[in-house]
Amino acid sequence: xxxxxxxxxxEVTEMGQEVTLRCKPxxxxxxxxxxxxxxxxxxxLLIYFNNNVPIDDSGMPEDRFxxxxxxxxxxxxxxxxxxxxxxxxxxxxxxxxxxTDRVLAEAFFGQGTRLTVV
Amino acid sequence: SQQGEEDPQALSIQExxxxxxxxxxxxxxxxxxxxxxxxxxxxxxxxxxxxxxREKHSGRLRVTLDTSKKSSSLLITASRAAxxxxxxxxxxxxxxxxGGSNYKLTFGKGTLLTVNP
Numbered sequence: 001x002x003x004x005x006x007x008x009x010x011e012v013t014e015m016g017q018e019v020t021l022r023c024k025p026x027x028x029x030x031x032x033x034x035x036x037x038x039x040x041x042x043x044x045l046l047i048y049f050n051n052n053v054p055i056d057d058s059g060m061p062e063d064r065f066x067x068x069x070x071x072x073x074x075x076x077x078x079x080x081x082x083x084x085x086x087x088x089x090x091x092x093x094x095x096x097x098x099x100t101d102r103v104l105a106e107a108f109f110g111q112g113t114r115l116t117v118v
Numbered sequence: 119s120q121q122g123e124e125d126p127q128a129l130s131i132q133e134x135x136x137x138x139x140x141x142x143x144x145x146x147x148x149x150x151x152x153x154x155x156x157x158x159x160x161x162x163x164x165x166x167x168x169x170x171x172r173e174k175h176s177g178r179l180r181v182t183l184d185t186s187k188k189s190s191s192l193l194i195t196a197s198r199a200a201x202x203x204x205x206x207x208x209x210x211x212x213x214x215x216x217g218g219s220n221y222k223l224t225f226g227k228g229t230l231l232t233v234n235p
Contacts, residue, residue, distance in 0.1 A: 042226070045225075
């Protein structure tokens, strides 16, 4: 497996434009997490899915943010309209539960998308 | 909100010395994990310790867990310049359902470790 794949790696957009970030999790993983990382706030959990269903989106900052997972191999995070304060690195991670005791196993991260909104 | 809080925020040591980083968390957990992040890259898993374990080793890494104090520590022995990175602890939110699972993986703000040659 190639690991978690995110695209694009870099995105520069103008304020007000729509931005779509993409993530392909590791095959067989049933958990998918979206994070945002900034110097000020660290690594924030935005939303996570279990078996393609959104479980907790309490970290999504505003209604401008939305995320979908139409199938087990693809997820998107959309920002519309984008603002300069959305500039950050966005990470996607996937994981699953251990076979022995069904607790969360290690998460695998993509390389991130560096978003700059000007 | 962040679940784990690491300290110190930054640590600078000489090659060969040991580095100790601490993590405190707020709610119950099933396990606690430590990750490493090199500048500009994604996080990489280092070690996982379950709530019923007190200590775990992996190579030059030693992790301890004290659930009564809701704290964990990561010790890197005989540090190398290549260990320079940010280190994060992560917790799973503690929820567990026998019929399924609902794990919320949240991270602290990390400790920036610099190992000087």
